[in-house]
Amino acid sequence: EKSGYEHFMMKEMFEEPKVIKDTLSPRIVDEGITLDNVNITAKDLENIDKIYIVACGTAYHAGVVGKYIIEKLARIPVEIDIASEFRYRDPLISDRNLVIIISQSGETLDTLVALKESKKRGAKTLSIVNVVGSSISRESDYVLYTWAGPEIAVASTKAYNTQLAALYLVAFNFAYKKGYIEDSAYKNYISQLKELPSKVEEVLKNKEVIQKFASKHYNAKSIFFIGRGLDYALSMEGSLKLKEISYIHSEAYAGGELKHGTIALIEKGTLVVCPVTQDDLIDKMVSNIREVKARGAVVMAITQEKNASIDKVADVVITIPDIDSLLAPVAAVTPLQLFAYYMAIEKGCDVDKPRNLAKSVTVE
Numbered sequence: 001e002k003s004g005y006e007h008f009m010m011k012e013m014f015e016e017p018k019v020i021k022d023t024l025s026p027r028i029v030d031e032g033i034t035l036d037n038v039n040i041t042a043k044d045l046e047n048i049d050k051i052y053i054v055a056c057g058t059a060y061h062a063g064v065v066g067k068y069i070i071e072k073l074a075r076i077p078v079e080i081d082i083a084s085e086f087r088y089r090d091p092l093i094s095d096r097n098l099v100i101i102i103s104q105s106g107e108t109l110d111t112l113v114a115l116k117e118s119k120k121r122g123a124k125t126l127s128i129v130n131v132v133g134s135s136i137s138r139e140s141d142y143v144l145y146t147w148a149g150p151e152i153a154v155a156s157t158k159a160y161n162t163q164l165a166a167l168y169l170v171a172f173n174f175a176y177k178k179g180y181i182e183d184s185a186y187k188n189y190i191s192q193l194k195e196l197p198s199k200v201e202e203v204l205k206n207k208e209v210i211q212k213f214a215s216k217h218y219n220a221k222s223i224f225f226i227g228r229g230l231d232y233a234l235s236m237e238g239s240l241k242l243k244e245i246s247y248i249h250s251e252a253y254a255g256g257e258l259k260h261g262t263i264a265l266i267e268k269g270t271l272v273v274c275p276v277t278q279d280d281l282i283d284k285m286v287s288n289i290r291e292v293k294a295r296g297a298v299v300m301a302i303t304q305e306k307n308a309s310i311d312k313v314a315d316v317v318i319t320i321p322d323i324d325s326l327l328a329p330v331a332a333v334t335p336l337q338l339f340a341y342y343m344a345i346e347k348g349c350d351v352d353k354p355r356n357l358a359k360s361v362t363v364e
């Protein structure tokens, strides 16, 4: 069943190129983007004042990327909520809102209740779900399936990449309908979406470099992930993955927020992981790397090949192929998943079945 891989998690990471393609290609038709049965017209979009994205865990982290890209491209305000918080905070939802629900299993109870609550208050609901016929898919007005296939490992990997793929489709489709992207830019983005599977394929080839780094550092007591913009969203996911399977304490911080307190925790030998994929924020991130290096941190940076000279400031640089900053999270998450995997393996943890966790959380 593991097709020769030692763990489901590794098998599922190696499926990423295929499942990203499976999620994108049926929706890219005649050089345009269609969203299956999601019948949200330009007129409907005019009546949407705000989008809410609601999810838990890894799906929530995909939603944080979704907020950035939908706001940036489609210029609609997006609020992102953890489902268990959303449902109890009497959210300001009305028929002028669209609620996007993200869930791999489609059965997470808090997420399902948030969906029902949104419908009750008159919002339209669109869910990005992996399991066909799941409770969330059945309850939603619109469903955009991620075609990640069954995910067995408790730690979510390939589902996250496909959730991002689905969110890009939504963001580009809405942006185009609202007239915020021109034909030529739209076509250009679509051709870049089509290249995502091969980019992730390239990233997976770097696994030995990451394994080697993990074999040196698996005794770390605490690890910081820092990033800016989409790299901050990515840092949250990298940190969660590490915690849940390697049991190493870690935190994700926005690069600029570090000096407001947390930098006090950086000392000689502290490991800091830095995704640096956002062109307009590179200089700022390099300054952050210098700040932590000056306090003795060991830094692993993840960046596009074109920025490989970051190795002048970071201790180790993991490169991903050159890719537009907006799309970078799809390829840059894979090294973070591999890093969590190898740290857990080095520590002798059961990567597919981490302690205290269930694949699908159907209790409150």
Ligand code: F6R
Binding pocket: 056, 057, 058, 059, 060, 102, 103, 104, 105, 106, 107, 108, 111, 154, 155, 156, 157, 240, 241, 244, 359, 360, 361
């Ligand atoms: C982390 C992980 C969890 C899930 C969360 C939501 O690797 O798998 O954080 O992402 O429990 O689950 P779904 O997406 O099924 O609603």
